[in-house]
Amino acid sequence: xxxxxxxxxxxxxxxxxxxxxxxxxxxxxxxxxxxxxxxxxxxxxxxxxxxxxxxxxxxxxxxxxxxxxxxxxxxxxxxxxxxxxxxxxxxxxxxxxxxxxxxxxxxxxxxxxxxxxxxxxxxxxxxxxxxxxxxxxxxxxxxxxxxxxxxxxxxxxxxxxxxxxxxxxxxxxxxxxxxxxxxxxxxxxxxxxxxxxxxxxxxxxxxxxxxxxxxxxxxxxxxxxxxxxxxxxxxxxxxxxxxxxxxxxxxxxxxxxxxxxxxxxxxxxxxxxxxxxxxxxxxxxxxxxxxxxxxxxxxxxxxxxxxxxxxxxxxxxxxxxxxxxxxxxxxxxxxxxxxxxxxxxxxxxxxxxxxxxxxxxxxxxxxxxxxxxxxxxxxxxxxxxxxxxxxxxxxxxxxxxxxxxxxxxxxxxxxxxxxxxxxxxxxxxxxxxxxxxxxxxxxxxxxxxxxxxxxxxxxxxxxxxxxxxxxxxxxxxxxxxxxxxxxxxxxxx
Amino acid sequence: xxxxxxxxxxxxxxxxxxxxxxxxxxxxxxxxxxxxxxxxxxxxxxxxxxxxxxxxxxxxxxxxxxxxxxxxxxxxxxxxxxxxxxxxxxxxxxxxxxxxxxxxxxxxxxxxxxxxxxxxxxxxxxxxxxxxxxxxxxxxxxxxxxxxxxxxxxxxxxxxxxxxxxxxxxxxxxxxxxxxxxxxxxxxxxxxxxxxxxxxxxxxxxxxxxxxxxxxxxxxxxxxxxxxxxxxxxxxxxxxxxxxxxxxxxxxxxxxxxxxxxxxxxxxxxxxxxxxxxxxxxxxxxxxxxxxxxxxxxxxxxxxxxxxxxxxxxxxxxxxxxxxxxxxxxxxxxxxxxxxxxxxxxxxxxxxxxxxxxxxxxxxxxxxxxxxxxxxxxxxxxxxxxxxxxxxxxxxxxxxxxxxxxxxxxxxxxxxxxxxxxxxxxxxxxxxxxxxxxxxxxxxxxxxxxxxxxxxxx
Numbered sequence: 001x002x003x004x005x006x007x008x009x010x011x012x013x014x015x016x017x018x019x020x021x022x023x024x025x026x027x028x029x030x031x032x033x034x035x036x037x038x039x040x041x042x043x044x045x046x047x048x049x050x051x052x053x054x055x056x057x058x059x060x061x062x063x064x065x066x067x068x069x070x071x072x073x074x075x076x077x078x079x080x081x082x083x084x085x086x087x088x089x090x091x092x093x094x095x096x097x098x099x100x101x102x103x104x105x106x107x108x109x110x111x112x113x114x115x116x117x118x119x120x121x122x123x124x125x126x127x128x129x130x131x132x133x134x135x136x137x138x139x140x141x142x143x144x145x146x147x148x149x150x151x152x153x154x155x156x157x158x159x160x161x162x163x164x165x166x167x168x169x170x171x172x173x174x175x176x177x178x179x180x181x182x183x184x185x186x187x188x189x190x191x192x193x194x195x196x197x198x199x200x201x202x203x204x205x206x207x208x209x210x211x212x213x214x215x216x217x218x219x220x221x222x223x224x225x226x227x228x229x230x231x232x233x234x235x236x237x238x239x240x241x242x243x244x245x246x247x248x249x250x251x252x253x254x255x256x257x258x259x260x261x262x263x264x265x266x267x268x269x270x271x272x273x274x275x276x277x278x279x280x281x282x283x284x285x286x287x288x289x290x291x292x293x294x295x296x297x298x299x300x301x302x303x304x305x306x307x308x309x310x311x312x313x314x315x316x317x318x319x320x321x322x323x324x325x326x327x328x329x330x331x332x333x334x335x336x337x338x339x340x341x342x343x344x345x346x347x348x349x350x351x352x353x354x355x356x357x358x359x360x361x362x363x364x365x366x367x368x369x370x371x372x373x374x375x376x377x378x379x380x381x382x383x384x385x386x387x388x389x390x391x392x393x394x395x396x397x398x399x400x401x402x403x404x405x406x407x408x409x410x411x412x413x414x415x416x417x418x419x420x421x422x423x424x425x426x427x428x429x430x431x432x433x434x435x436x437x438x439x440x441x442x443x444x445x446x447x448x449x450x451x452x453x454x455x456x457x458x459x460x461x462x463x464x465x466x467x468x469x470x471x472x473x474x475x476x477x478x479x480x481x482x483x484x485x486x487x488x489x490x491x492x493x
Numbered sequence: 494x495x496x497x498x499x500x501x502x503x504x505x506x507x508x509x510x511x512x513x514x515x516x517x518x519x520x521x522x523x524x525x526x527x528x529x530x531x532x533x534x535x536x537x538x539x540x541x542x543x544x545x546x547x548x549x550x551x552x553x554x555x556x557x558x559x560x561x562x563x564x565x566x567x568x569x570x571x572x573x574x575x576x577x578x579x580x581x582x583x584x585x586x587x588x589x590x591x592x593x594x595x596x597x598x599x600x601x602x603x604x605x606x607x608x609x610x611x612x613x614x615x616x617x618x619x620x621x622x623x624x625x626x627x628x629x630x631x632x633x634x635x636x637x638x639x640x641x642x643x644x645x646x647x648x649x650x651x652x653x654x655x656x657x658x659x660x661x662x663x664x665x666x667x668x669x670x671x672x673x674x675x676x677x678x679x680x681x682x683x684x685x686x687x688x689x690x691x692x693x694x695x696x697x698x699x700x701x702x703x704x705x706x707x708x709x710x711x712x713x714x715x716x717x718x719x720x721x722x723x724x725x726x727x728x729x730x731x732x733x734x735x736x737x738x739x740x741x742x743x744x745x746x747x748x749x750x751x752x753x754x755x756x757x758x759x760x761x762x763x764x765x766x767x768x769x770x771x772x773x774x775x776x777x778x779x780x781x782x783x784x785x786x787x788x789x790x791x792x793x794x795x796x797x798x799x800x801x802x803x804x805x806x807x808x809x810x811x812x813x814x815x816x817x818x819x820x821x822x823x824x825x826x827x828x829x830x831x832x833x834x835x836x837x838x839x840x841x842x843x844x845x846x847x848x849x850x851x852x853x854x855x856x857x858x859x860x861x862x863x864x865x866x867x868x869x870x871x872x873x874x875x876x877x878x879x880x881x882x883x884x885x886x887x888x889x890x891x892x893x894x895x896x897x898x899x900x901x902x903x904x905x906x907x908x909x910x911x912x913x914x915x916x917x918x919x920x921x922x923x924x925x926x927x928x929x930x931x932x933x934x935x936x937x938x939x940x941x942x943x944x945x946x947x948x949x950x951x
Contacts, residue, residue, distance in 0.1 A: 063943060064874070133861040144909045152909050156901065163897055167890040170870075174877045174886070 001053050002044035003070040003121040006080055007114050009037050010087075014110030023102040027091070030106035034087035037113070041084035045077055045472075055123075065177065065184040066126040070118075074476035075322050078469065079120040079249060082329045083242050085458075087113055093337040093451035094234045097344065099146055112138035112238060119246050125173045125185040128254065132166055132246065139239060143231040154226035161223040165210035169250075172206035176258070190258045191483060197261050204262035207255050208270070214247030215303045217270070218277030228296040233340040236292070240299050240336070241329040248303070248325055251310050252318065257483035264398060264486055267311040271397075274311075275410045277304040282417035286424070291339050291349045294425060295332065298375070301414050302328055308411060309390035313484050317393025318477035323469040324386030327374075327462060331383060334371035334455040338364065341444055342429070346437045351425065356434035360441035365430045367444070367452040372426055374459045376418045382459045385466035387415075494555060495534035495544050496563050497603040503527040504596035511589025521578045524592040528574055531599065532567040535560060551671065552610040559607035561948060562735050562808065566602055569728050569815045570595075575927040576823035577720045584718045585631050594624035595724065602728070605736035610670045611660045611744075614736060618656065618700060621729055622649050628724070629717040641716025648709045652699035659692030672744035682748055690745050694755060697740065700733045703793060704762040707786050711770075714782035722778070723822030726785045731811035734792050738807055742799055749799070756797045757885055764790035764892040771899045778831045780899050781821065784857065787896055788814050791872055794889060798875035798882060805946055806871025812945060813864035813938060817853040820931045824850055827918035833902050838912020845925060846917070847907045849932040856935045858900040859893050864938035869893060 013033035020026040044054060055071035072080060087109070099105040115138065118131030136159065143155040173185070180189040195203065212220045228236050256263045281300035288294040306324055309317040341364065343349050358365040374381035394408045444452070462469060507524060514520050534544065539560045581591050601620030608614040626649065630642025664670060666686035695706065702710040714722045745752060767787030774780040792810055795803035824846055828835050840847040856865030873890065876882035938945055 061941075061943065063946065064871075130861045133866075137855075137860065141908065144905065152905055156905070159901070160894070160897060164891070164894045167894050168887070171873065171877070171883075171887055171890055174870075174874050175883065178874070178878050 001056060002040060002048060003054065003072050003076075003080075003117075004056050005040045006037060006044075006072075006084075006117045006121065007070070009033065009040060009114075010110045010117065011114035014107045014114060017103055017107035017110060020103045023099075026103040026106050027095070030110060031088060031091045033110060034084070034091055034113070037117075038084040038088055041080050044072055045081060049077075061126070064126075065182070066124055067186065068127060069124040069186060070121040070127070071123045072121050074473045075249060075252060075325075076120050077472050078322060078326045079242075079245055080117060082245070082326050083113060083116050083120070085454075086237065086241055086329060086333055089333060089337070089451045089454060090234050090237050092447050094340060095447040096445065097232075097234065097340070099232075105142065105146060108138040108142050109234065109238070112142070116238075116242055116246070120249060123187045125177065125187070125190060125254070127185075129166070129170055129173060132169075133163075135243065135246065136162055136166075139235060139243065142235040143227065143239075146232040146235070148230040150226070151230040154223075154230040158223040158227040161213050161220070162210075165213035165220075168206045169210035172203050172210075175203060175206075187253070190254070193258065195259065195261075200259045200262035201265060204255070204259050204266055207250070207259070208266075211247040211250040211255065212273075212307075214250070215244055215307060216247070216300065217274050217304060217307050218280055218300070219273070221277065221281070221300050224300060225293050225296040228299075229290065229292045233336055233343070237333045237336045240296070241333040244299070244303055245325045245329065248306055248310070248321060251307070252321070252480065256310065256313065257480055260484045260486045263311065263484065264313065267313065267398065268403060270311050271308045271403075271407055274304040274307040275407055277301070278308075278411055278414040279417070282414050282421065285421040286417065288421075289351050291342065291351060291425065291429075294351075294421060295335050295339065298418060298421065299328075299332060301418060302375075305387070305390060305411055305414060308407060309393050312393040312397035313481070314393050314396055314398070315477050315481045316389045317397075318480055319470060319473050320386045320389030320393060322473040322477060323462075323466065324383065324390065326469060327382040327386055327459075330455055330458050331371055331374045334367075334452065334459075335375060337448060337451055337455075338368045338371065341448055345441065348437055351428040353435055353437050354429045355432040355438060356430070357438055357441055358430040359434070360438060361443040363449065364444045367449075367456060368430065369426055370456050370459060371452075372422045374463070376415065376422050380460070380463045382462035382466070384463060385470075494547060494549075494553075495538045496531050496567070497600060497607075498545050498547075499531055499534055500596050500600040500603060503531070504593050504600060507589055507593035507596055510592075511587065514589070517582055517588050520589045520592065521574075524578065524596075525571070525574050527592075527596065528567060528571045532564065532571060535563045535567060539564065552613050553604070553607045554609045555607050558735075558739075558804070559603075562606045562731075562811075563603055564948075565808065565812050565815075566599065566606075566728055566731065569731075569812075569819060570599060572816070572927060572931055573724060573728065573819050573823075576819065576924060576931075577723060577826055579921070579924075580720050580823075580826045581718075584720060585633060587631070591628065591631065591721075594628055597624045598724075598729065602732040605732050606739075608736070608739065609672055609743075611663065611672065612670050614740065615656060615660060617736065618733075619653065621732060622653070622700075625721075625725060625729065628721040629713055631721065632718045635716075637716040638718065639716075641713045644716075645709055645713045648699070652696040652706070655692050655699075656696035659689045659696065662686070662689030662692065665689075672740065682751065687748070687751050690748060690752060691755065693740065694752060694759075697733065697737050698759055701730065701737060701789050701793075702786050703759050703789055704766040704786065705759075707763065707766065710786055711779055711782040714785070715776070715779050719778060719822060719826040722782075723819055723826070726781065726822070727815040727818045730785065730789065731815055734789075734795075734807060734811060737796060738799075738804065741796055742804075746799070753797065756793060760790055760793040760797055760885065761888055763787070763793060764889055768892045768895040772895065774899070775833065776831045777825060777833060777836065777903060780833075781818065781825070784896065784899070785818070787892065788857070790892070791869060791889060794872040794876045794885070797885065798872075798879050800875055800878060802871055802875035802878065806868065806875055809864065809871055809938070809942055809945060810868035813856055813868040813935065816931055816935050816938075817856040817863075817865060820849060820853040820928060820935075821857075823924070823928065824918070827920065829915065829918070833906050834910075836903055836906040837910040839907040839917065842912060842917035843920070846920065846928065849928045850907065851904055852932040852935055854900045854903055856939070858897045862936060862939045864935045864942070867939055867942045 058068040060068040115135030122128040140159045278301045281297040285297035306321045377383035377387040397404045601617045604617030626646045632638035699706040771783035795807040856863035859865045859869040873886050876886040
């Protein structure tokens with residue numbers, strides 16, 4: 001019931017939006033629809049949080065062994081909530097942005113939301129693949145139609161990258177399905193598969209490339225800074241806040257428990273890639289002058305850390321990543337909102353052209369500093385608990401002890417570097433001399449204050465009381481870790 | 494049998510309609526009525542009502558596959574008539590003859606879908622080919638059309654020769670034209686039989702425009718009038734594939750070890766050449782010609798796998814491919830400029846046509862929620878189920894990713910680029926309605942393919 005509503009509500013309202021000609025009406029309608037989706041998501045989290053309401057199964061494509069099977073599990077709860085919260089925030093904060101053919105813009109945004117929700121709740125591999133692609137198409141159109149100057153090239157690169165990844169995943173899914181005894185695409189059949197050790201390895205890479213492109217992990221990241229920079233900011237928020245979580249969710253739900261042996265075997269390789277990505281992206285972020293690119297690279301570093309923690313394959317890592325997926329989404333959307341304000345007001349995103357904004361726009365400065373500090377996981381902000389758990393997991397990772405120490409040290413360097421570029425960004429935007437661009441600056445408007453207010457409340461709430469998030473994910477992460485246990489396989493060898 | 498006889502009769506009727514009916518719209522309506530009649534009579538035969546009782550001496554066999562495939566062909570042809578029949582007026586003065594030729598081709602298609610004897614196969618292929626040579630050259634004053642027609646005729650004649658030679662060799666080996674007999678040969682087939690089979694494989698590959706026998710395709714598709722290219726690239730190609738499948742399943746099923754590697758090589762080459770060359774095209778029409786080669790590569794996967802999934806899949810594939818391609822060609826036939834830039838800004842000028850085109854292109858590229866995705870899905874599923882098919886499947890899917898590049902160039906032009914002042918192509922309400930129905934069918938089949946495949950098993 002709940003998951004079906006979460007998909008259908010944005011889907012249908014999105015389709016309706018295509019036919020609303022008036023811009024103002026389309027905008028309000030989209031906001032209304034997203035708030036309704038949020039209400040459903042909250043309902044699923046609080047009142048109707050039992051299995052009968054949270055899962056649904058209907059017949060679909062029986063002849064090939066697939067069914068419309070959806071369920072909101074612990075991770076699904078968090079990601080659906082994140083998606084549901086983000087869209088109203090995005091619509092409110094960009095209330096004053098002008099779009100040509102606004103109805104199409106909002107319609108595609110809502111369709112994208114439907115696709116994302118589908119990815120997060122699908123419990124059938126073919127259905128998962130369907131939604132995986134469905135989430136991509138609206139984003140592609142959004143970024144190519146309303147983006148910056150180099151939009152067509154940048155978003156096409158993004159599209160081709162993710163498409164190549166996902167078709168490889170399709171081959172992987174088909175192979176796994178052909179191996180299941182009942183020829184079914186259901187997640188449960190995949191979990192019970194127990195593929196021979198030898199074949200696991202190459203199937204692993206078929207899946208991992210798809211997820212690595214989406215996250216993105218070095219060296220599959222090259223589409224990301226361009227796409228973030230060239231997309232309209234509302235779309236960038238969806239891409240970086242929610243869409244990258246598709247890759248992480250894919251690894252957690254569809255890769256680690258399905259191919260436990262190969263995940264263990266290739267864990268070191270993946271962690272090395274991720275740690276290179278962390279250091280590399282952080283160093284580039286320090287040298288970036290464009291705020292959008294800086295945040296894009298900082299996002300690569302953050303996702304890299306989450307990817308590492310997943311391949312540590314222990315409970316604290318699982319749980320840390322799950323709650324960090326939520327918190328990272330909230331924080332980065334906060335950052336993008338500020339970037340959007342700066343770009344719209346002053347017409348530039350270059351750090352070198354900004355300065356002294358704290359005098360002119362104190363409210364904005366306060367909000368920005370809080371979100372930026374949350375982004376580097378200062379204690380009492382929401383990201384701290386997740387980051388702490390993830391580092392904890394890295395130290396007790398399933399790799400050799402030396403590797404665990406090395407990985408932790410390099411990943412820790414990422415935090416220090418994050419502090420460098422984040423504080424540097426704050427200094428250059430808000431302090432120092434006023435420039436010609438910022439001389440006549442104004443403070444942020446009511447709608448932006450509202451959106452930022454909600455984000456800051458969430459930051460402090462989950463910073464002080466992360467237990468709420470931990471409770472939701474506790475059971476699922478234990479179940480998943482048990483599935484990843486391969487000690488019986490190792491003993492046999 | 495209903496459709497076979499009625500289509501031949503209607504071919505003759507259409508020939509005389511040019512003399513008797515003065516108005517072009519009357520000719521057109523007669524043709525549409527004819528195709529409806531064919532469709533209905535064929536569906537009736539599927540449910541057991543045969544109008545004609547003819548003893549075919551076991552040379553033909555109207556089984557479920559044949560009748561079901563005929564239905565797909567007639568539905569496609571009906572949609573094709575509704576969309577492009579009006580544009581045929583622009584080609585030349587012999588309006589009624591074009592319809593007559595198309596009905597003769599449909600007659601050939603009913604032969605190729607139901608043959609049990611190699612002679613009938615040969616007849617069917619020839620009845621399809623000869624009207625096509627004429628249709629290719631109908632734009633008489635256009636040098637390119639003449640060149641294409643001649644090229645098609647010469648190369649087609651050559652492949653016909655190969656086919657006859659192959660049939661003769663097989664007759665020599667078995668002493669019968671029937672497709673049944675060859676299955677008796679199991680452990681060590683004679684050289685004569687294998688040689689004949691390889692020759693048949695080559696000539697069928699030529700008709701299906703599989704590499705390295707594809708060289709005629711781009712020139713012929715490009716040179717022929719666009720309205721006939723549409724027919725050639727969709728319905729005729731589907732017919733060739735169904736004959737291909739029947740031949741290698743029924744006649745050479747037990748010789749699989751002999752031909753599977755050949756097919757694998759041809760498939761890989763077709764996929765590679767079709768997709769890579771399409772990337773470099775500047776004209777949408779030529780791009781679609783190479784795209785049809787690339788799609789043929791995917792259809793060949795069903796031949797390689799040859800299991801239940803493959804046979805269901807090829808029906809879905811030809812349907813998805815024909816619907817989408819007929820739609821694109823119908824719009825293309827009305828455009829003034831066939832380059833990618835000709836599509837610039839179409840979304841602003843005519844959102845409905847641009848939206849339908851997008852659905853067709855997404856379907857050809859194999860994006861989920863469209864019929865094209867499930868068609869490709871069936872092909873891959875069938876291929877992966879074979880022992881060595883996995884690498885071929887991975888290669889095919891990577892080539893499908895390449896195809897996204899050239900299909901999306903049209904989408905990019907329509908939506909993200911500013912157009913010039915030229916007006917959008919003129920369209921009639923029937924055209925727009927049919928286009929939307931076609932797009933809806935593509936999406937519907939993409940969500941519920943069982944709607945189609947269920948008919949196959951009812």
